[in-house]
Amino acid sequence: MLVERVTECCGENKMCALTCCSCSMDLKRIKPMVNNSKFICKVCGHVANKKENLCQPTPIE
Numbered sequence: 316m317l318v319e320r321v322t323e324c325c326g327e328n329k330m331c332a333l334t335c336c337s338c339s340m341d342l343k344r345i346k347p348m349v350n351n352s353k354f355i356c357k358v359c360g361h362v363a364n365k366k367e368n369l370c371q372p373t374p375i376e
Contacts, residue, residue, distance in 0.1 A: 330361035330368050 333345055352362035354372040366372035 328368055329370055330356065330363050331359055331370060334361065 330345075330348070333348075334340055348363055348365070348368055351364050353364055353375055354366045354369055355362050355375050356369040357371040357373050359370070361369060362375065363369050363372070
């Protein structure tokens with residue numbers, strides 16, 4: 316399953332793993348992680364409050 320492969324690759328707290336499959340997306344868990352986004356992923360474009368939640372974060376300026 317795609318969710319397990321992305322989680323293995325990126326880690327369970329990365330935005331790509333948390334949002335890769337709409338059938339398993341937990342908005343209650345995701346919303347607090349993006350409500351004051353300061354970083355964007357160079358690879359997929361996901362945003363997050365903390366760089367730890369992205370695979371290749373860069374600051375949003």
